[in-house]
Amino acid sequence: MTAEARLLLGQVAVGQSLPELAIDVTPTTVVLGALASRDWRPMHHDYKFATERNGVADIFLNTPNQAAWFERYVTDWAGPRARLGRMKFRMKTSVFPGHRMVFTAIVTAVSTDSAGCGWVSIDVALSVGAAEADPSSYVVASTCEVRLALPDSSTDNPWSRSGEQWVP
Amino acid sequence: MTDNNLTDLPVAVTSVIGVSQYLQIATFDVENSYAYNTLAATENANPLFWDDAVAQELTSGRILPPTTLSLWMRPHYWEPGAEGEQVALQVHFDLKKIFELPEAVMTDNTIIFYEPVRAGDRISNSQVLKSVSGPKTTKLGSGRFWVIDVEFKNQHGALVGIESYTGFGYRRDQEGAAS
Numbered sequence: 001m002t003a004e005a006r007l008l009l010g011q012v013a014v015g016q017s018l019p020e021l022a023i024d025v026t027p028t029t030v031v032l033g034a035l036a037s038r039d040w041r042p043m044h045h046d047y048k049f050a051t052e053r054n055g056v057a058d059i060f061l062n063t064p065n066q067a068a069w070f071e072r073y074v075t076d077w078a079g080p081r082a083r084l085g086r087m088k089f090r091m092k093t094s095v096f097p098g099h100r101m102v103f104t105a106i107v108t109a110v111s112t113d114s115a116g117c118g119w120v121s122i123d124v125a126l127s128v129g130a131a132e133a134d135p136s137s138y139v140v141a142s143t144c145e146v147r148l149a150l151p152d153s154s155t156d157n158p159w160s161r162s163g164e165q166w167v168p
Numbered sequence: 169m170t171d172n173n174l175t176d177l178p179v180a181v182t183s184v185i186g187v188s189q190y191l192q193i194a195t196f197d198v199e200n201s202y203a204y205n206t207l208a209a210t211e212n213a214n215p216l217f218w219d220d221a222v223a224q225e226l227t228s229g230r231i232l233p234p235t236t237l238s239l240w241m242r243p244h245y246w247e248p249g250a251e252g253e254q255v256a257l258q259v260h261f262d263l264k265k266i267f268e269l270p271e272a273v274m275t276d277n278t279i280i281f282y283e284p285v286r287a288g289d290r291i292s293n294s295q296v297l298k299s300v301s302g303p304k305t306t307k308l309g310s311g312r313f314w315v316i317d318v319e320f321k322n323q324h325g326a327l328v329g330i331e332s333y334t335g336f337g338y339r340r341d342q343e344g345a346a347s
Contacts, residue, residue: 003215003216003221003222003225003226023211029209032205032208032209033209033210035205036202036205036206036208036209036239037206037236037238037239037242038202038239038242038256039239039242040242040245053271054271054273055271055308055309055340063274063277063333064235064236064238064239065206065209065210067235067277067279068206068209068210068212068233068235068236069210070235071210071212071233071234071235072210072211072212072214075212075214076212076213076214080214080215080216080222080226081226083281084234084235084281085280085281086278086279086280086281087235087277087278087279088276088277088278088279089276089277089278090275090276091273091274091275091276091277157226159226159227159284162283166282168280168281168282
C-alpha cells in the first residue's frame with residue numbers, strides 16, 4: 001500500500017455525493033463495537049436489560065462505535081491522507097440487530113483556512129430499516145456533520161499540521 | 169440544552185456548572201490492539217492504521233484511529249480493589265443520581281481532534297458540566313437533558329481532543345401514562 005493521496009481538495013465540490021455504504025447489523029456488530037470501545041454498559045450486550053430496563057427493542061449500537069463507523073465511511077472515500085478535524089452527530093433512533101444501516105453523504109462546503117489547510121464539510125446520514133425492506137422506507141437513525149482536512153496537492157499532508165497550523 | 173433555569177436546579181448541580189471535575193489519568197497506556205478491535209468492528213481498511221510504511225510517511229509512525237479517543241479513559245470492567253460498577257463519564261452518573269433518573273441515553277456527541285494519539289501515550293481527562301435543561305418529556309420518558317464536555321490530553325500535556333456529550337436522563341413513564 002502507499003500513502004498516495006486518494007482525493008485532493010480541488011477534486012471535491014459542494015453538492016458532491018459520497019458512495020453509499022450498506023452494512024447488515026448483527027448482534028456481533030453491536031457487541032464487538034461496544035467492547036472494542038471499552039463500553040461495558042449492558043444495553044449494548046444484554047438483550048433483557050435493553051428491552052426490560054431501557055424499554056427499547058434490542059441491544060443497540062453504542063455512541064463511540066457509531067463515531068468509528070462515521071470515520072470509516074468518510075476515510076474510505078477520502079483516503080489515508082484525509083484527517084478528521086471534527087464530528088458532530090445526533091442520534092435520533094437506535095441501530096439494532098436486524099437493521100441494514102446505510103450511510104450516505106453530501107459535501108456541503110469546501111474551503112481553505114488562514115493556515116492554508118484545505119477542508120471539506122460533509123453531512124452524513126445513517127439510515128436504518130429491515131434488511132429485506134424497501135430502502136425507501138428506511139428512517140434516518142443518526143446524522144453527522146464532519147469537518148475533514150484534505151491535501152491540496154500530491155505532496156500536501158494534513159497530518160503534518162499541529163499547533164496554530166491545525167484549526168479543526 | 170441551554171435553557172437553564174438555575175432556580176430550578178439543586179445547589180449540588182449549580183455549584184459544579186462550568187467547573188472542571190474528576191481529573192483522571194488513565195491506568196494503562198494506549199495500545200495498538202484496541203485499534204485493531206475498532207478497525208475490525210467497523211471493517212475499516214485505512215492503510216494508515218495497518219501499514220507501517222504508510223504510517224511512517226504520513227504520521228512518523230503508527231497512530232490510533234481518532235475516534236478511539238474516549239476509550240483510553242474508560243475504566244476496566246473490574247480491577248483489584250475496585251468496588252461497584254466502574255464508569256467513564258462520572259458527571260453523567262452524578263446527575264442521574266441527583267435527579268433520581270434511573271435511565272439515560274446519549275443524544276448528541278461532538279468530537280474535535282487535535283494531536284494524534286499514539287501507542288504508549290498515557291491519556292488524562294477532566295469533565296465539565298456545561299448545562300442542564302428544565303424537565304422534559306420525550307417518547308422515552310420524563311427527565312432532563314444535560315451537556316458535558318470532556319477534555320483529553322496526552323502525557324506531555326498536549327491537547328488530543330475534546331468531546332461534548334448531550335445526555336438525556338429519564339424515568340420511564342408509568343404504563344398507560346401519556347408518552
